[in-house]
Amino acid sequence: MNNQLIKLSVDELTTLMETWGFPRFRAKQVYEWIHKHHCPSVDAMTNVPRAVRDKLAQAFPSQGLSVFDRQISADGTRKYVLRLEDGLLVETVGMPVFKESGLLSRLTVCVSSQVGCPMACSFCATGKEGLGRNLSASEIIQQVSLVQKDFDARVSNVVVMGQGEPFLNYEEVIDALKLMNASDNLNIGARHITISTCGLIDGIHRLSLEHEQFTLAVSLHSAVQETRDQLMPRVSQQPLPLLKKALESYIEKTRRRVSLEYLLIQKVNDSEADLQALIRFCSGLLCHVNLLPMNAVEGAPYQPSSMQTIGHWTNELERHSIEVSMRKSRGSDIAGACGQLKNKLVSRETSHNIQVM
Incomplete structure (x- = not known):
């Protein structure tokens, strides 16, 4: 669906229909197809006359996406590599949670915001490919x-x-999250929508001013500056003391808890000194620490921390009254880490094309 078209209100669509000489009620039909039925293109608007669809297609060219690859994990997770209108590829993950009865309890979607990523985090497969472009x-x-x-x-x-x-x-x-949150669109509660950042301070300040109560997650991965700079070189200019001040300001303005994402990597950021640094960073913050299991990334020298280390970290954080959880690894049998599946497919296609030539 075209990005400009999806952002038009009913009133704006009504004005457009009148300008084109069509009845006003066509605006509501088009709006419902876009926001209620989430049709991929104007051609799918079956009860809208061809003349209206042709005008829409001419004014708002399609910007759809299609499934390039889809894999299903043993735990029910589905990972998609999607092809955009310009041929670029991006990843999306669907993660279901089931009740004991087998019925679906919750369905979480992990979405991408860019093709690739410019942050170059050393543990991330996506960081190895660089930035393609922003997504609409x-x-x-x-x-x-x-x-x-x-x-x-x-x-x-x-x-x-x-x-x-x-x-x-x-x-x-x-814009996308506000539309997802809207009652006449996907109607997903704001508190059930989480934005994860590497810790860009300007973005944290901007989010604190938004009316919607979206959840903020910060990829911390180390509370020791030197270690964090090694793992996340592109945020080295946003030091930890300033990041903590930004989070304190965010919490004061929004009264909302912040999640701190922490990927435990053996002999890199899982020592006792690392743990004590994290405890000090969390002191005075309304926060929740989310310890992450590590998926092996091809070409990366890192290994996951032991279960003994994870247990010790969990116990110590709880002992200091810091909320903590250990995220369950999802989709590890289908290249679950961000960027892995896409990079494997691209590598496979490139290799195949070389052999053909």
């Missing part, structure tokens, strides 16, 4: 609606934790 609000929303249709179930949660740094594409990401 429409391309972000279409990721969610595609997963919803594939599962034939309502999406309950969205996390902007896929490829890209969302605060480097702030306007389009926020």
Whole structure:
């Protein structure tokens, strides 16, 4: 769906229909097709006359996406590599949670905000490919609606934790999330929508001023400056003391808890000194620490921390009254880490093309 078209209100569509000489009620039909039915293109608007569809297609060229590859994990996770209108590829993940009865309890979609990522985090497969371009609000929303249709179930949660740094594409990401939150669109509660950032301070300040109560997650990965700079070189100019001040200001303005994402990497950021630094960073913050299991990334020298280390960290954080959880690894059997599946497919295609030539 075209990005400009998806952002038009009913009133704006009504004015457009009148300008083109069509009845006013066509605006509501078009609006419902876009926001209620999430149709991929104007051709899918079956009860809208061909003349209206032709005018829409001419004024708002299609910006759709299609499934390039789809894999299903043993745990039910579905990972998609999607081809955009310009041929670029991006990843999306659908993560279901089931009740004991086997019925679906929750469906979370992890969306990408950029093609690739400019942040170059050393543990991330996406960081190795660099930035392609920003995604439009429409391309972000279409990721969610595609997963919803594939599962034939309502999406309950969205996390902007896929490829890209969302605060480097702030306007389009926020526009997309506001549309997802709207009652006449996907109607996903704001508190069930999470934006994950590497810790860009300007973006944190901007988010604190938004009316919607979106959840903020910060990829911390170390509370020791030297170690964090090694792992996340592109945020070295945003030091930890300033990041903590930004989070304190965010919490004061919004009264909302912040999640701190921490990937435990053996002999890199999992020592006792690292743990004590994290405890000091969390002191005075309304926060929740999310310890992450590490997926092996081809070409990266890192190994996951032991279960003994994870248990010790969990116990110590709880002993200091810091909320902590250990995220369960999802989709590890289908290249679950961000960027892995896409990079494997691109590498396979490139290799095949070389052999053919």
